[in-house]
Structure formats: C-alpha cells, structure tokens
Amino acid sequence: MAIESILDAARAGMQYERLRLDASSRNIAAANVPVAAGHGATRLSVGAPGLNGAAGGFAAAVSEQPTGLREVNDPAHPMADKDGMVHYPATDMVGEMTTLMTASRGYEANVRSFNLLRGMMLRALEIGAK
Template identity: 65%
Template structure:
C-alpha cells in the first residue's frame, strides 16, 4: 500500500467522523426547538459512504459524504402559553434520543482522535524515512 493511499484513507476517516460529530451535535441542539404544525420534524444524519457502499467507498471518495436530513418522530409537550402551541396547548418537538446522540458524539470523537494518531504516526514514519535516505 502506497503511503499516499494510507494518508488518503486516514483523511477520509477524519472527514467521516467529523461529519458524524456535526450531525449528532445538530440533533442535540435541535432537541428543544419547536416544530411548526404542518411541518415535519427532521434529524440530521451522514448520507453516502458506509450506508451507500461500505468502507471502501468512504476510504476512496470522502467527497460523496454529506450531512442530510431525515424525517423524525415528534413528541408533544403541554405548554399553552407557548406561541407555537396548537388549540389544545400542545407544542411539538423532534423526538431526539439524547443518549444515542451523545454516544455517537463520543464514538465519533474517539474515531477522529484515532485517525489523527494514525496520521501523525504515518507522517513521523515518512519524516524518518527521508532522514534515513538523506544520510
């Protein structure tokens, strides 16, 4: 395996984990944002990559990865004084599983850190090879 392709795989992994982190943090941020009646609640997710073609696709073309929205369930809270309450006094919010989103954030953060360590290891190995070759 050429060093360039290894560095590209590490870069793709860092891109993927960054997008997962971004999607999870957006979902957590929107957990308490009311949804207008007549509109669908949405949650963020990473589209492309693993879901669309396996690890080889993620490693080969990280540019295909995007953050997309998907329709989500809603939860209703009784708050008659809220400006977005319906006639029964219910306000709709997206159904966000905070435990799942926090778990995603933690695993994405650890995955990103692992990719950074791999990148630094490969970089140091290249520098050492250049140093040896210069002697």
C-alpha cells in the same frame, strides 16, 4: 499499499467522523426547538462512506430523515396549538451522545494514525539524508 493511499484513508476517516460529529451536534441542538404546527421534524444522518469513482476518493452523504414529534403541555408558549401542546423533534439523546463519543474517538484514532505515518515518513527522510 502506497503511503499516499494510507494517508488518504486517514483523511477520509477524519472527514467522515467530522460529518458524524456535526450531524449529531445539530440534532442535539434542534431537540429543544419547537416545530411549527403542520410541519414534520427531521434529523440529520450520515450514510456510510463509499468509494467516489469520479473523484477517486471517499464520500459520505448527509441526509435529512423524518423523525417523530414529542409533545409538551405549555399553553403559554407562542407556538402552542389549540390544545396547549408544543411540538418538538423526538431526539434520542442517548443515541446522539453515543454517536458524539464514538465519532470523537474515531476522529482521534484517524489523527493519531495520520500523525504516526507522517512521523515515520519524516524519520525515513532523515535516515536517508545521513
């Protein structure tokens, strides 16, 4: 396996984990934003990375998935319906926090492997220059 392809794999891993971090943090941020009556709630999800033949690299798709609604009784809220219920996205906070933790650890692992390989390459150049 060529060194460039190992570096590319680490870069692709960092990009994928960054997408997962962004999507999960946006889902958490939207958890307490009311949904207008008659509209559905969505959550961002990141698909598994695949080989992108045209660019010769890896790509992961971010998509919006429909999600359920949770209702909170708050008649004083400006977005309350006729029954006094306000609708929010039904966000699974435990699942989103788990995604944040695993994506953060995956990102750190990819950074460590990238830096380790880069350090080994620099050390090999120093040895070759002597």
